[in-house]
Amino acid sequence: MNELMHSGLAPYLLIILAGFLPTDVWRWAAVVAGRKLEEDSDLMTFIRGVANAMVAGVIMRLVLFPSGDLLAIPLFLRAGSVIVAFAVYFLSKRSMLAGVIAGEAVLIAGAYFTVPH
Secondary structure, eight states: HHHHHHTHHHHHHHHHHIHHHHHHHHHHHHHHHTSSOOSSSSSHHHHHHHHHHHHHHHHHHHHHOOGGGGSOOOOOHHHHHHHHHHHHHHHSSSSSHHHHHHHHHHHHHHHHHOOOO
């Protein structure tokens, strides 16, 4: 065991044991439980609503209360990239990929031209 700790593999083992396995158990449990649920049931509608609300909350937190490198990007640019992402999402027949790429492109391009290097 001592050789493992000094071999440089200890951080990876810790990531697997403390990060991956505890969450993976719940993912597999959800897969097993989800097989019996109808896609349009009230419970699934509720679960999708909660998941969407959590994602929206994280996005708004990043826009309104940024940390790290996002602090250097002006609020109008952070909010504008979210607006563009939503617009592209709906205009592209609800393509999540198109919306994310458009929002990121606006944010990156705007940061390139507004944030001093």
